[in-house]
Amino acid sequence: MSDNKLHTITRSERERALLIGLSVWPEERETTLEHLEELELLADTAGADTVLKVVQGLPRKDSAFFIGKGKVEELAQVVKDENITLIIVDDDLSPVQARNLGRMLERKVIDRSGLILDIFAQRARSSEARTQVELAQLQYMLPRLTRQWTHLSKQFGGIGTKGPGETQIETDRRMIRSRIAHLREKLERIEVQRETQRKGRGDHFRVALVGYTNAGKSTLMNELSGAAVHAEDRLFATLDSTVRAVELTPGRTILLSDTVGFIRKLPSHLVASFRSTLAEAREADLLLHVVDVASSTVREQIKVVEETLKEIEADRIPVVMVFNKVDLLQPGDETLAELRERYPESVAISAMRGLHIHALRSKLVEMVEETFCERLVRIPLARYSYFTKVYDYADVIGKEFDEEHAIIKIRFSPKVRDHVEHILALAMAQEMSPLAT
Ligand SMILES: Nc1nc2c(ncn2[C@@H]2O[C@H](COP(=O)(O)OP(=O)(O)OP(=O)(O)O)[C@@H](O)[C@H]2O)c(=O)[nH]1
Ligand SMILES: [Mg+2]
Structure with a gap:
């Protein structure tokens, strides 16, 4: 293998991978091992079987070889003996570290971000997702360009031809930059379309499922909405x-x-380029943060999600924690009790087994209704028929009549305020204004 830029795992056959983690403090070893387990899942998703996991303890990262030259030399033999085809490092590597590791181990070396980007690229189906992933991949690639990058000219043919005296890298960089600009424009157009779609759904209370990957969001979506x-x-x-659409009641x-x-460590380019997809979460009225309570790293997962919500500017939206997969908890496990104490706005469910879904629905109704406004209005009986249109938008929670008026208390979502105001204006034309708001 020449240089270690961005490598795509061969789709046709499974790779044999060596996973490398670094623990800077001895007490970090456990955590690093847990992170490697997650990396193993990522590798599996990408199409690689993990042959070996190595945790190296060092006082600090080695700037040239990440885990130190001695350790790399030691691993070179294992890599040969075990027919390892791919090295995956659980941290971001500098271009120099990636190159040195690749040269010494004579294998492809990718880092965590590269692996996640590869999975996204494999899984992206819609044109929107594909554009977002390609943008993130190119941004990741740009600072990592070293030596020839000739296949790019084939891939993007023609964009930015080689000028006199320029090196190949400069040409490649120029090609990538112009492709990035093109993808950005494309995404901006997609975002405008999406915004129009979202505006068209303006009257409804919007709830977004967010959470760590594999927490059970899609399973819960299916359970609540009957979607597939x-x-x-x-x-x-x-x-x-x-x-x-989900009808709660x-x-x-x-x-x-x-x-x-x-x-954990979702590449920031990916977060940035998934802006239009994540708009559903950013513009929701309520977030359901779905958590896999049976995961051994549940607390860290919650923290990662909370940090990512900040990153996408969705951290001011009210959140209900949904502790999922309770069916997998062992008897006597304290995790759930502890988490519920820490997050009073929470429910515990099993999306897969359909356990306690009614509690979640009730919680949702409660959260929706909390945002509602109440008004007391006095409608002349002669104009009462105008008023009845309000039933499409508001609940009547009290009704009294005197000789000439109906005195009615209504509740409605702030989303339909304009419709309600319009109907009331018609019903109370030339009458006195509402008694109370
Ligand atoms: N035992 C158990 N498994 C569950 C439960 N909910 C979901 N799962 C399983 O967890 C796995 C992941 O579920 P998904 O719904 O795909 O998770 P997700 O959060 O949508 O994951 P991504 O889309 O990959 O981010 C699937 O195998 C589900 O069957 C549950 O309540 N109990
Ligand atoms: Mg899903």
Whole structure:
């Protein structure tokens, strides 16, 4: 293998992978091992079987060889003996580290970001997701370009021809930059389209499922809406957003969206380029943060999701924690009790077994209604028929009549305020203004 830029795992045959993690403090070893387990799942999703996991303890990262030259030399023999075809490092590698490791081990070397990008690229189906992934991949590639990158000219043919005296790298960089600009424009157009779609759904309370990858978001989406969203025991099964109407109680309908999951160290380019997909979460009225309570890293997963929500500017939206997969908890496990104490706004369910879904529905009704406004209005009986149109938008929670008026208390969602105001204006034409708001 020449240089270690961005490598795509061969689709046709499974790779044999060596996973490498670094623990800077001895007490970090456990955590690093857990991270390698997750990396193993990622590798599996991408098409690689893990042959060996190595945790190296060092006081600090080695700037040239990441885990130190001695350790790399030691591994070179194992790599040969075990027919390892791919090295995956659980951290971001500098271009120099990637090159040195690749040269010494004579194998492809990818880092965590590269692996996640590869999975996204394999899984992206819609034109939107494909564009977003390609943009993120090129941005990841740009600073990692070293020596020849000739296949790019084939891939993007013609864009930015080689000028006199320029090196191949400069040409490649220019090609990538112009491709990036093109993809950005394409995504901006997609975003405008999406915004129009979202505006068209303006009257409904919008709830977004967010959470760590594999937490059970799509399974819950299917359970609540009867939709057939793809759910699977793989990381990043979902890369697009799906929106479905869910009737919580008769007449009380919300729009529920399922979207891409988060993961530790999700490459920031990916978060940025998935802006339009993540808009469903960013513009929701309520987030359901779905958590796999049976995961050994549940607390870290919650933290990662909370940080990612900040990154996508969705951290001001009210959140209900949904502790999922309770069916997998062992008797006597304290995790759930502890988490519920920490997050009072929470429910515990099993999306797969359909356990306690009614509690979640009630919680949703409660959260929706909390946002409602109440008004007391006085309608002249002669104009009462104008008023009855308000039933399409508001609940009547009290009604009294005097000789000439109906005195009515209504509750409605702030989303339909304009419709309600319009009907009341018609019904109370030339009458006195509402008694109370
Ligand atoms: N035991 C158990 N498994 C569950 C439960 N909910 C979901 N799962 C399983 O967990 C796996 C992941 O579920 P998904 O619904 O695809 O998870 P997701 O959050 O949509 O994942 P991504 O789209 O990959 O981010 C699937 O194999 C589900 O069958 C549950 O309550 N109990
Ligand atoms: Mg999913």
